[in-house]
Amino acid sequence: MDLVIFVEQQAFMGKSKAPQIPDFRLSPRIDQVGVGDRISRITTRSIKSSSKLQGLKMILNMIDLTTLEGADTQGKVSQLCNKAKFLHGSNPDLPTVAAVCVYPNFVSQAKKALLGTNINVASVATAFPAGQSSLDVKISDTKLAVDNGADEVDMVISRGRFHQGEYNYVFDEIAAVKEACGSARLKVILETGELGALDKVRRASDIAIYAGADFIKTSTGKISPAATLPVTCVMLEAIRDYFYESGTMIGMKPAGGISNSKLALQYLMLVKETLGDAWLSNQWFRYGASSLANDVLMQIEKQRTGNYQSKDYFSKD
Amino acid sequence: MDRVEITKTYKIYIGGAFPRTESGRYYTPKRGEKALGNICLSSRKDVRNAVVAARGVHNKWAGKSAANRSQILYRIAEMLEGRKQQFIEELILQGSTKSQAVKEVIASVDRLIYYAGWCDKFAQVFSSVNPVASAHFNFTAPEPMGVVSIVCKEESGLLGIVSAIAPVLAGGNTCVLLASEQRPLCAITFAEVLNSSDVPGGVVNILTGKRTELIEHMASHMDVNGFLYCGTDKKDINTVQQLAVENLKRVTIRAFEGLMNDDHNTPYYIDDFIEMKTTWHPIEKIGATGSAY
Numbered sequence A: 001m002d003l004v005i006f007v008e009q010q011a012f013m014g015k016s017k018a019p020q021i022p023d024f025r026l027s028p029r030i031d032q033v034g035v036g037d038r039i040s041r042i043t044t045r046s047i048k049s050s051s052k053l054q055g056l057k058m059i060l061n062m063i064d065l066t067t068l069e070g071a072d073t074q075g076k077v078s079q080l081c082n083k084a085k086f087l088h089g090s091n092p093d094l095p096t097v098a099a100v101c102v103y104p105n106f107v108s109q110a111k112k113a114l115l116g117t118n119i120n121v122a123s124v125a126t127a128f129p130a131g132q133s134s135l136d137v138k139i140s141d142t143k144l145a146v147d148n149g150a151d152e153v154d155m156v157i158s159r160g161r162f163h164q165g166e167y168n169y170v171f172d173e174i175a176a177v178k179e180a181c182g183s184a185r186l187k188v189i190l191e192t193g194e195l196g197a198l199d200k201v202r203r204a205s206d207i208a209i210y211a212g213a214d215f216i217k218t219s220t221g222k223i224s225p226a227a228t229l230p231v232t233c234v235m236l237e238a239i240r241d242y243f244y245e246s247g248t249m250i251g252m253k254p255a256g257g258i259s260n261s262k263l264a265l266q267y268l269m270l271v272k273e274t275l276g277d278a279w280l281s282n283q284w285f286r287y288g289a290s291s292l293a294n295d296v297l298m299q300i301e302k303q304r305t306g307n308y309q310s311k312d313y314f315s316k317d
Numbered sequence B: 001m002d003r004v005e006i007t008k009t010y011k012i013y014i015g016g017a018f019p020r021t022e023s024g025r026y027y028t029p030k031r032g033e034k035a036l037g038n039i040c041l042s043s044r045k046d047v048r049n050a051v052v053a054a055r056g057v058h059n060k061w062a063g064k065s066a067a068n069r070s071q072i073l074y075r076i077a078e079m080l081e082g083r084k085q086q087f088i089e090e091l092i093l094q095g096s097t098k099s100q101a102v103k104e105v106i107a108s109v110d111r112l113i114y115y116a117g118w119c120d121k122f123a124q125v126f127s128s129v130n131p132v133a134s135a136h137f138n139f140t141a142p143e144p145m146g147v148v149s150i151v152c153k154e155e156s157g158l159l160g161i162v163s164a165i166a167p168v169l170a171g172g173n174t175c176v177l178l179a180s181e182q183r184p185l186c187a188i189t190f191a192e193v194l195n196s197s198d199v200p201g202g203v204v205n206i207l208t209g210k211r212t213e214l215i216e217h218m219a220s221h222m223d224v225n226g227f228l229y230c231g232t233d234k235k236d237i238n239t240v241q242q243l244a245v246e247n248l249k250r251v252t253i254r255a256f257e258g259l260m261n262d263d264h265n266t267p268y269y270i271d272d273f274i275e276m277k278t279t280w281h282p283i284e285k286i287g288a289t290g291s292a293y
Helices: A003-012 A032-043 A049-061 A074-085 A104-113 A135-147 A159-163 A167-181 A198-211 A229-246 A261-275 A292-305 B044-063 B066-082 B084-093 B098-118 B122-126 B159-170 B185-195 B211-220 B234-247
Strands: A063-066 A099-102 A120-124 A152-156 A185-189 A215-217 A251-253 A287-289 B128-130 B136-144 B147-151 B174-178 B204-207 B226-230 B250-254 B274-282
Touching (some): A049 A261, A049 A292, A063 A074, A135 A152, A167 A198, A261 A292, A287 A292, B044 B147, B098 B159, B122 B136, B174 B211, B226 B234, B234 B250
Parallel strands (some): B174 B204
């Protein structure tokens, strides 16, 4: 049954309620072999012609175009913003990306560059990427981003505290950052590459969701492995279960390591088949990527012209 | 008891590995009644994968010192020499006489040696220092073109391949090569030679299959910079020239008649796949003595 219809029925029957905060030690255990099996059924499928083209355009519109390097300059950020606005000059029918994602000190510049577009500015915060700092520093980092005009904030959880079993600390920290965000949407990065087993991924997802995350996000992109299909599947299931429980939609953002269209399309299939059509918009699903956009553009041009493309003819981002 | 003969599976060569074609199709070229083998019928996606491999390794190959490229080409010749007998047998299987086959293999080894020698010499021959009317030191030097599509000569199983790729590699290019449709055996065995000759995976990629299916994709691919067509088929040549226009691929057509001839030992075959870069370097007065560079 479609999720949204299910919850509407529940609400109609008076079953919808504010969810109780559960005991996170009791988060569901994940069947790793089962997840692997499910993913292998997705990766062996292929999407062709018109549905592929539609999928590719949808992916473009879901990308958070990202630059998070120590070597970032104002020039790099302005180039990125320009790329976000004009993805490929010779094809004006393309959508724009969803957002650009930068460090807090570039937010005001990016905001200015994207004025008058519907492209959001996302900023990482809370001592990204390690998150090894005090709560005060994390809050002021968040405020820096929000005060400069960030529409979305990407925070990292304290993985060390999580491994020590201090789930309440992690929970409270997310809740505090959420409060500091004000109206900005909060994406909570679990850094699944540092969490270990899928059970932990599920537990961290539950903590983030109940603590007030608007989005849960796999990775910073600084650790390998970054986003993978199995991890994303587990996180999507956490989102689905919370939706059954509360009727509230949570967004999902896999980030890092998604650099080609074929893989991105597989993520799209996974979202559609786990959560349904309601999540197939950039309001609820994003890709954090830097090189994905050009690969998608090359695929779209291949569909349009019939010729395999070269990256020589696409602007760098 | 008679032993069951173990026959070789001829697969394609992409990025230093021997995959089967992604299409899963094959064809069976014949010599009279005798089937030569089940050969991969490559698809456009194999072309795509091969170009990705060739592009990926291009900087590495072009960045090697000329002397090192020379050593590697020489190494290919050495490995080919060591497996002469196998190539002779394959050529005979595909319709050559014994003496033709021996000649063809020896000529192939010699041709590799010839181009190995040119690797660190053609730049001196083709580059120049140009007199200009301003205060500049002006010079022109060759650079590799990039990724080159090669359609091999249909009538020659081994020498056709060697004569096509040796000058392309000597110039620092990487290539995607379509073997002779009816004589594909030596192409894949030659890939094994390349694979054990210090040639980085992806520098040469070898596909087998139908020209009518693949030429179009080899010529239209935007990430291919040059095209070498070996043969005389007017229709093919026309297709290649038309499709190459899209990204201004440099197309070279060679009939490759009398391949055993020394006419085909020429540095101008290298020249066809290099680009000339001209640099204007401002001249600075050094010291107050009036001497200028």
